[in-house]
Amino acid sequence: MSDNAPLFAAQEPIFPRRVSGFFRRLKWWIMAITLGTYYLVPWIRWDRGPNLPDQAVLVDLASRRFYFFWIEIWPHEFYFVAGLLIMAGLGLFLFTSALGRVWCGYACPQTVWTDLFLLVERWIEGDRNARLRLWKAPWSGHKWRLRVTKWAVWLLIAGATGGAWVFYFADAPTLASALLTLQASMVAYITIGILTATTFIFGGFMREQVCIYMCPWPRIQGAMMDEGTLTVGYRDWRGEPRGRGGARGRDGAKRTAVAEAVGGAQKVRHGLGASKDVAAPRISRTGEELGDCIDCMACVNVCPMGIDIREGQQMECITCALCIDACDEVMARIGRPRGLIDYLALDDRPPVLPGGHAPVRPMGTDAADDGAQTGVPAPSAAARADLDAGGTVSAPVAGAAAPAPYAGEAPFITPHSRDWTPQPLWKHVLRPRTLIYTAAWASIGFALLFALFIRPEIELTVAPVRNPTFVTLSDGSIRNTYDIRLRNKHGEVRDFELSLTADGALSIDLEGAEGTTVDVPADATMLQRVYVVADPGDPAATRQRSPLRLWVEDTASGERAYRDTIFNGKES
Ligand code: SF4
Numbered sequence: 273m274s275d276n277a278p279l280f281a282a283q284e285p286i287f288p289r290r291v292s293g294f295f296r297r298l299k300w301w302i303m304a305i306t307l308g309t310y311y312l313v314p315w316i317r318w319d320r321g322p323n324l325p326d327q328a329v330l331v332d333l334a335s336r337r338f339y340f341f342w343i344e345i346w347p348h349e350f351y352f353v354a355g356l357l358i359m360a361g362l363g364l365f366l367f368t369s370a371l372g373r374v375w376c377g378y379a380c381p382q383t384v385w386t387d388l389f390l391l392v393e394r395w396i397e398g399d400r401n402a403r404l405r406l407w408k409a410p411w412s413g414h415k416w417r418l419r420v421t422k423w424a425v426w427l428l429i430a431g432a433t434g435g436a437w438v439f440y441f442a443d444a445p446t447l448a449s450a451l452l453t454l455q456a457s458m459v460a461y462i463t464i465g466i467l468t469a470t471t472f473i474f475g476g477f478m479r480e481q482v483c484i485y486m487c488p489w490p491r492i493q494g495a496m497m498d499e500g501t502l503t504v505g506y507r508d509w510r511g512e513p514r515g516r517g518g519a520r521g522r523d524g525a526k527r528t529a530v531a532e533a534v535g536g537a538q539k540v541r542h543g544l545g546a547s548k549d550v551a552a553p554r555i556s557r558t559g560e561e562l563g564d565c566i567d568c569m570a571c572v573n574v575c576p577m578g579i580d581i582r583e584g585q586q587m588e589c590i591t592c593a594l595c596i597d598a599c600d601e602v603m604a605r606i607g608r609p610r611g612l613i614d615y616l617a618l619d620d621r622p623p624v625l626p627g628g629h630a631p632v633r634p635m636g637t638d639a640a641d642d643g644a645q646t647g648v649p650a651p652s653a654a655a656r657a658d659l660d661a662g663g664t665v666s667a668p669v670a671g672a673a674a675p676a677p678y679a680g681e682a683p684f685i686t687p688h689s690r691d692w693t694p695q696p697l698w699k700h701v702l703r704p705r706t707l708i709y710t711a712a713w714a715s716i717g718f719a720l721l722f723a724l725f726i727r728p729e730i731e732l733t734v735a736p737v738r739n740p741t742f743v744t745l746s747d748g749s750i751r752n753t754y755d756i757r758l759r760n761k762h763g764e765v766r767d768f769e770l771s772l773t774a775d776g777a778l779s780i781d782l783e784g785a786e787g788t789t790v791d792v793p794a795d796a797t798m799l800q801r802v803y804v805v806a807d808p809g810d811p812a813a814t815r816q817r818s819p820l821r822l823w824v825e826d827t828a829s830g831e832r833a834y835r836d837t838i839f840n841g842k843e844s
Pocket residue numbers: 511514564565566567568569570571572582598599602612613
């Protein structure tokens with residue numbers, strides 16, 4: 273880098289064009305489901321009885337509880353949350369190793385909200401060309417009207433986004449009415465304000481900048497991907513040399529004529545679901561054989577990151593797959609099979625032909641770094657002539673010549689590379705790596721489910737009072753004191769009876785209670801001080817340490833729980 277090279281690059285405005293197709297529809301569905309879930313879940317009610325909140329999903333910070341439908345997580349059960357977080361991390365590893373940045377392209381909040389903001393922008397200002405014209409136009413009443421309308425709708429969405437978030441932390445209807453009557457806490461208003469501002473700025477103005485510069489994920493994901501990972505890529509061996517000419521028009525007769533001129537239809541297999549029978553290679557106006565790319569720039573114009581996927585894998589690519597839809601649309605129009613841009617893996621590349629040429633950059637190399645390329649030797653005239661004459665060569669060349677740097681020259685397109693069949697989808701998805709991730713993910717999931725179903729409704733913890741460890745009473749008996757924390761996870765008040773089992777004849781006494789039974793409030797923890805006494809003649813009174821088991825029993829259901837502890841005697 274030269275000393276004078278600027279360290280700051282100004283943001284280039286990007287105006288993605290509307291596109292339709294399978295992946296666009298899939299993204300609309302995912303957007304509807306994720307946004308619908310986010311906005312609506314706090315309003316779902318769930319009856320837990322009179323003493324518990326009736327919100328299905330609630331993070332109750334005041335009571336330190338997390339409610340999720342029929343599940344209630346207590347603070348001491350945080351391992352459930354930790355387990356879920358580990359599962360989320362492993363799930364991300366699994367999907368990234370199988371499908372690359374699929375999280376970024378489909379479900380990341382930044383992507384989903386940016387997509388929504390773009391939808392609004394297109395609805396108000398028009399598609400790519402209209403937005404470009406508006407952007408270049410001087411400020412006028414018309415431009416102000418469109419811009420202010422767009423910003424107002426963005427703000428509404430951003431406000432709803434911030435508003436929905438706080439409803440997860442308090443009873444939604446109560447908080448909504450408090451917010452509207454300006455009686456909610458300042459924390460709620462500040463949280464909504466911060467989330468509204470960040471949503472408005474990130475989704476409206478920073479868009480791809482967040483993904484490229486702020487998010488660490490693009491830098492980390494490279495460690496989870498390998499040559500078998502499916503990610504969005506360009507089949508350069510099929511598309512190059514790109515160019516307009518030959519069968520580029522909508523005129524079917526012309527395409528047929530071109531196909532006939534080069535020997536009629538041939539079998540071509542490339543791309544999942546690609547048509548098998550297609551016309552022969554296109555011919556340029558000057559008579560050269562062309563690849564399928566007509567250089568129409570549709571894939572670039574729909575890209576929300578403003579990149580050209582034909583340049584190879586780039587860090588900016590969020591694998592949203594919109595360029596696949598755009599190119600498939602073009603291929604359909606020119607009568608070629610879909611999949612020139614597609615989900616593919618590095619090991620889907622055709623084998624290197626002797627003297628062949630592979631211009632795609634290795635995954636992770638920068639588009640501007642022309643020096644670090646695949647190192648495939650440049651095509652030789654002899655090999656070209658051999659293949660043109662119908663020769664068959666398919667294995668990599670042993671002892672290939674020194675690497676030839678990628679210089680953008682036309683790759684060597686042959687019937688063999690066009691006819692290359694990629695590995696089936698399942699081979700990319702079912703690999704040792706993904707299976708290990710799946711096994712780890714499922715094991716943790718089963719362990720959590722098991723722990724969830726066997727967890728008791730009543731619990732106790734025992735803390736012996738150590739200062740002093742025992743007290744000698746006036747009649748010579750020895751007394752130990754314990755602080756017992758009783759947990760009633762039921763939605764109503766329960767009577768808990770305390771008892772003990774020990775080697776000797778020990779007795780139990782509850783501070784501030786008649787007998788050995790206490791009322792524990794609904795869905796609450798109660799601290800109870802307990803005294804255990806050994807008569808002077810009991811062995812426990814004279815033994816330094818005697819095992820002791822303290823029991824709690826729900827008198828209504830008969831459910832029991834215990835904790836083991838130690839009784840400290842006076843060593844004789
Ligand atoms: S959309 Fe397809 S045909 Fe058009 S430039 Fe992109 S890769 Fe080439």
